[in-house]
Amino acid sequence: MRTHEFQPGRLIAGLVLMAAGALYLLGAAGQADPPWFFVLLMTLGGFSFAAVVGLVTYAVRRDRRDRITESGGSGGSGGR
Template structure:
C-alpha cells in the first residue's frame, strides 16, 4: 500500500464530527441531555477550524516545495 501525506485538516474534521456523533448518541440513549443548538455550532466551528488548518498546511507544503525547487535549480 503506497504511503500518503498526513492531512491534519481532515483528521480534525473527522474528530469534530465524531464528537458530534457521540454527543448525539449519548443524547439518544438518555445518558446526557444535549441541546440541539450545541451540535450545530460545534460542527460549524470544527469544520471552519479544519478548513483553516488545511489551508495553512497547503501553504506550508507549497512554500517548502518552492524552496526545494529553487535550491535544486542553483
C-alpha cells in the same frame, strides 16, 4: 505499502464529526441532553478550524516545495 500524505485538517474534521455523533448517541441513550444548537455550533466551529488548518498546511507545503525547486534540489522525500 504506499503511504499517504498526512492531512491534519481532515483529521480534525473527522474528530469533530465523531464527537458530534457521540453526543447524539448519548442523547438517544438518555445519558445526555445536549441542545441542538450546541452540536450545530460545535460542528460548524470544528469545520471552520479544520479549514484553516488545511489552508495553513497547504501554504507550508507549497512554500517548502517552492524552496526545494528554487534551490535545484531533487527533494528526495518522495512527496512526504
